[in-house]
Amino acid sequence: MVRYSVILLLLVSATTLSVSESAREGFSLANTSRLKPLEARLIQTIRPENCRSEHRIFTEKPHMAGSFRNYELAQHVAKEWKDYGLEDVELIEHPVYLPWPIRYEATLVGANEKLSLKEEPIPQDKDSYDNNVGIPYCAYSADVDVTAPVVYVNSGNPEDYDLLAKRGVDVRGKIALARYSVPYSYRGFKALTAQRRGVAALLLYSDPADDGYKKGDVYPWGPWGPESHLQRGGIVYDFNLPGDPRTPGWASVPGGRFLPAESAVSMPTVAAAPMSYKDARRILEKTTGPAVPSEWQGGLPFTYRLGPTSDKLHLVIQNDKKVRSIWNVVGRLRGTERPDEWVILGNHRDAWVFGGVDPSSGSATLMETARAFGELKRSGWKPRRTLVFASWDAEEFTLTGSTEWGELEAQRLKAGALAYLNVDSSSSGSSFTAAAVPALADFLRDVARDVPDPSGGSIYDAWLRKTKDAKDAKDAKDAKDAKQPMVTTRLGSGSDYTVFLNFLGVPVADITFDGPYGVYHSIYDSFTWVDRVGDPGYYYHAAMGRYWAVAALRLSECDYVPLDYAAYAQEVQRYLDETERAARRLRVDVDFGPLRDAAKVWEINARTALEVARKAVEDGDMARVERIHKGLMKVERALLDPDGLVGRPWFKHLIYAPRPTYKALVLPALTEAIEARDQSRAKLEVERLTRALKRAASVIEPGP
Numbered sequence: 001m002v003r004y005s006v007i008l009l010l011l012v013s014a015t016t017l018s019v020s021e022s023a024r025e026g027f028s029l030a031n032t033s034r035l036k037p038l039e040a041r042l043i044q045t046i047r048p049e050n051c052r053s054e055h056r057i058f059t060e061k062p063h064m065a066g067s068f069r070n071y072e073l074a075q076h077v078a079k080e081w082k083d084y085g086l087e088d089v090e091l092i093e094h095p096v097y098l099p100w101p102i103r104y105e106a107t108l109v110g111a112n113e114k115l116s117l118k119e120e121p122i123p124q125d126k127d128s129y130d131n132n133v134g135i136p137y138c139a140y141s142a143d144v145d146v147t148a149p150v151v152y153v154n155s156g157n158p159e160d161y162d163l164l165a166k167r168g169v170d171v172r173g174k175i176a177l178a179r180y181s182v183p184y185s186y187r188g189f190k191a192l193t194a195q196r197r198g199v200a201a202l203l204l205y206s207d208p209a210d211d212g213y214k215k216g217d218v219y220p221w222g223p224w225g226p227e228s229h230l231q232r233g234g235i236v237y238d239f240n241l242p243g244d245p246r247t248p249g250w251a252s253v254p255g256g257r258f259l260p261a262e263s264a265v266s267m268p269t270v271a272a273a274p275m276s277y278k279d280a281r282r283i284l285e286k287t288t289g290p291a292v293p294s295e296w297q298g299g300l301p302f303t304y305r306l307g308p309t310s311d312k313l314h315l316v317i318q319n320d321k322k323v324r325s326i327w328n329v330v331g332r333l334r335g336t337e338r339p340d341e342w343v344i345l346g347n348h349r350d351a352w353v354f355g356g357v358d359p360s361s362g363s364a365t366l367m368e369t370a371r372a373f374g375e376l377k378r379s380g381w382k383p384r385r386t387l388v389f390a391s392w393d394a395e396e397f398t399l400t401g402s403t404e405w406g407e408l409e410a411q412r413l414k415a416g417a418l419a420y421l422n423v424d425s426s427s428s429g430s431s432f433t434a435a436a437v438p439a440l441a442d443f444l445r446d447v448a449r450d451v452p453d454p455s456g457g458s459i460y461d462a463w464l465r466k467t468k469d470a471k472d473a474k475d476a477k478d479a480k481d482a483k484q485p486m487v488t489t490r491l492g493s494g495s496d497y498t499v500f501l502n503f504l505g506v507p508v509a510d511i512t513f514d515g516p517y518g519v520y521h522s523i524y525d526s527f528t529w530v531d532r533v534g535d536p537g538y539y540y541h542a543a544m545g546r547y548w549a550v551a552a553l554r555l556s557e558c559d560y561v562p563l564d565y566a567a568y569a570q571e572v573q574r575y576l577d578e579t580e581r582a583a584r585r586l587r588v589d590v591d592f593g594p595l596r597d598a599a600k601v602w603e604i605n606a607r608t609a610l611e612v613a614r615k616a617v618e619d620g621d622m623a624r625v626e627r628i629h630k631g632l633m634k635v636e637r638a639l640l641d642p643d644g645l646v647g648r649p650w651f652k653h654l655i656y657a658p659r660p661t662y663k664a665l666v667l668p669a670l671t672e673a674i675e676a677r678d679q680s681r682a683k684l685e686v687e688r689l690t691r692a693l694k695r696a697a698s699v700i701e702p703g704p
């Protein structure tokens with residue numbers, strides 16, 4: 001964060017200076033000082049023990065989207081928020097296509113062995129004895145009833161199938177058995193790949209090398225997945241279209257207009273289901289042929305083989321095709337000066353089962369954060385801008401609740417949203433992790449300086465330490481020399497920020513405390529896992545609440561929104577370098593000149609705008625501050641193109657989009673044209689992107 005000192009400081013002795021005497025980006029010195037006691041108050045109010053008691057409520061029973069329990073929890077949220085003093089609290093109903101499982105059976109025919117497909121209870125965790133955890137499944141799977149040999153396809157990526165083909169293994173009409181990977185890679189991409197390769201069905205299992213005993217102690221002794229744990233999850237192609245597949249680009253409301261779900265670009269035609277390594281082992285033991293390449297060998301104690309199984313598997317997967325109501329809860333603290341400018345804090349409420357970490361750690365944190373703001377309001381404070389608190393439903397299906405609400409409120413959000421701050425899981429460990437648009441990166445670092453970390457010092461200190469010894473960094477030396485904590489600016493998909501960034505052009509941040517976590521989307525992701533393993537004492541839940549609250553407070557109270565588009569423009573220039581190299585490699589002739597010129601003008605205008613704003617805010621020239629503020633609010637929106645990406649027009653952002661793997665695709669429209677070696681398309685995309693960059697530059701022209 002750019003911290004600058006005002007001229008006043010020159011008049012006092014340097015030794016007496018303290019941090020309190022420099023203004024923050026976005027604030028006058030007076031406003032910076034005004035906020036400090038409010039921030040201290042929020043930090044003090046948010047308590048670990050309150051997070052723990054809320055967490056117990058959210059994780060008490062399974063609460064999948066569409067279930068009665070998740071509706072009850074929506075009512076709980078609404079009631080508490082009203083008690084805290086939030087305003088305009090409402091439950092918003094969206095009827096959406098939300099299939100639930102009816103049947104999932106797998107039998108090895110020759111051995112006449114029915115696989116258990118069930119997660120075993122653990123004496124240390126009473127919740128694991130719950131009989132209402134439902135049939136494990138992959139949401140939006142097609143139905144299947146097939147008897148066929150099984151082929152192990154490693155991670156189920158295109159290169160894996162290519163290797164099998166080269167080795168003469170035909171997967172068509174067979175059942176593919178793919179392992180999940182940790183860190184996470186989107187299972188919908190594995191489904192899409194399986195569908196393209198013509199398999200009869202896809203089984204997705206958790207290998208002990210990825211999230212089980214090969215990693216360390218399994219639950220209840222450690223964070224990793226025990227033998228029978230399995231990972232539920234959606235396989236929907238929401239990298240084409242998130243939200244209710246029947247309403248692409250508009251909201252699903254009772255009595256509204258709906259298209260048939262089956263024809264949506266987000267619907268898989270392949271069947272898929274999750275499996276534990278306990279069950280997958282029975283299949284893998286029966287694979288034949290030569291040993292797999294060493295990278296394919298998993299953690300089970302025998303050699304994995306390239307050929308199909310000697311035995312056939314009878315697999316039945318059946319889901320209902322029902323429309324169900326989901327419930328978002330939205331509450332506000334109305335802004336006194338600028339009620340139409342919104343700062344949004346969101347977390348999803350629905351879980352695959354108990355949702356210990358995902359998402360109830362975040363839900364507990366959201367409740368405590370809302371309570372702290374309620375306390376602040378009781379003391380007489382009111383926000384300048386409106387704070388919007390949101391508890392989304394059906395994130396696990398296809399980012400459904402947030403997408404429908406974003407579509408419903410599109411006009412007001414495009415006019416007045418400052419930023420969306422997403423917390424999905426608040427804490428599976430102690431490593432602070434942030435992803436955000438480049439304009440928010442410095443703001444996020446700045447907030448971290450002023451919020452304590454449970455390990456001592458500030459979150460900034462702990463975050464910087466973690467950045468320096470990042471083991472997964474491409475260049476270990478770069479990491480060690482890092483001068484500031486790392487913010488991931490390449491945004492793909494996978495949580496509720498997608499509608500805000502990709503459809504509405506709202507600056508977004510996604511924050512969490514990360515840690516070793518092998519029970520994702522299983523029944524063992526429970527209250528007890530969090531209480532014993534993930535965050536004993538709930539200190540990181542509270543730290544996240546404090547961080548979230550301070551960030552939201554600053555955005556609601558700033559004089560001009562502290563969005564650094566000079567940093568964004570520099571980042572885009574790096575993307576242009578990369579894309580130009582890709583174009584050269586693929587022999588696509590693209591003139592990057594106009595793009596570079598536009599990005600440079602954008603960078604200069606953005607830098608000048610902030611310089612002018614800093615001076616104007618201290619001079620008390622509030623009319624000028626206001627002009628710059630309004631301009632800054634328009635920049636992210638300027639990066640959208642109404643026509644969207646080719647084949648997936650819902651995605652309108654021209655800098656970021658998800659790939660089918662959920663990895664970030666930068667300059668997506670242009671990159672896709674280049675990767676397709678489509679010369680004329682690439683030319684059009686250069687023009688479209690140049691126009692967007694010019695728009696971004698012109699909305700922040702500081703003027704006279």
Ligand SMILES: [Zn+2]
Binds near residue numbers: 348358359395424425
């Ligand atoms: Zn989640």
